[in-house]
Amino acid sequence: MIIIILVIGTEVNTVQAANQTASYNYSFWGESVHAPAAYYPTRLVDGEGLGVGMLNSPTDFHVSEDNMIYMLDTGNDRIVVLDEEFQLVETIQSFDKEGELETFSNPRGLFVTMENDIFIADTDNRRVVHLDEDLNLVKIIDDPQSELINENFVFQPLNVVVDNANRVYVMADGVFDGFMEFNVDGYFTTFIGANRVQVDPIEYLWKRFATREQRSQMLMFVPTEFTSMDINEDGFIYATNGDGSDDAIKKLNSRGDDILRREGYFNPIGDVRYTTAVGPSRLIDIDVTDSEIYSVLDARRGRIFTYNGDGHLMYVFGGIGNQLGEFHTPVAIERLGDDFLVLDRELGEITVFETTEYGRTLNEAVRSYERGDEESAFELYQEAVHMNANLEFAYAGIGKALLRKEEFNDAMHNFEQSLDQANYSKAFLLYRNEILRDYFSIIMTGIMVLAVLLVFLRIYLKKIRRKRVASI
Known part of the structure; x- marks a missing residue:
């Protein structure tokens, strides 16, 4: 029944949720229903306001444990560091490597550890750069070698995360085998978490009867690439693949198994109902916070969807447009405490969202349950x-x-x-x-009393029968 409703809603109906930026949620039956706003926009932060000039196609940012904001200004090949009040701390444009200054080239992703070590996916330089808190070079990960890797492979890292054991996980361009795992010394060890192959039954059947020449012109059945990654405090990797499938969001353990709970009314996929012209949500970034709460960014509609650990949709906000709280080309999301930060690549700015009373209440409800505070x-x-x-x-x-x-x-x-x-x-x-x-004792007492009564009744009936026989 639910599947039928979903298909009808997806292909035919133009629902309110597909065209509005107001907050909403989905009912058990797949209907979009009104919801109070969980977040509201409060300010914009751009390069000119920070005194560093216009930001040029920023692609990623990261909030550290001490609430420092590291923003990757990709077009300017630099990292802009802000404090929690959005005041400029420093810009990082180079580092020392054996006495020579090295710069970045089209860096696309970064990650900051609890010790404030910085890992930069230096894409066009085909390397991951590891700097310590004082910006000293620790190591460079480049040109991974393994029998698992094709000899013609070109290493172009797009994103990077690091777990508590200092294992480095890299999302690289053109890699369909999952994330690349590197040990603490920077050596490649394995791939983890490859996406499942998505096969169109009609296309598969057509390939069975096609000629060799026709098959060579068709698309290969290959897994989809990931579009983003994040890691929580327990070392689980959260990832998106953006292909609109039912497992567009994953939670990977150390073996690469997907252990995401999908106990909500619908799988966590962004918008459940949408117009055919626009299509399903394309999830391009994910942010995981405490208590297994995670949020994903839909590039098509500019919306942020937040889920609890069971996979229930908590709230939605954002949109594409020209008003405060809407975006042109959103590319990344982060949390600063309970506030949300959304990075817009085209406009070169960060939109700051603060919680409403409703959003705070819902966040704390989920957190209270997760820490076992039932009251x-x-x-x-x-x-x-x-x-x-x-x-x-x-x-x-x-x-x-x-x-x-x-x-x-x-x-x-x-x-x-x-x-x-x-x-x-x-x-x-x-x-x-x-x-x-x-009521066990009462029930058992009743059963025993009934059993005794039945025995006495049986004895009594036998005596009556004997008297009748004797009288005859």
């Missing part, structure tokens, strides 16, 4: 529902909080409200067991 989660989800009656998944959050508090009957009611069949069944079984446990 706070229950109260905060209740507040969120009062502000947005259309937020169906909040009832599931309330139900889960009640489930942990062992209030199974009330949990069942809330799971029924959210149409969460799996958790409703779980709550029902626990509630049934609770009833049986509470």
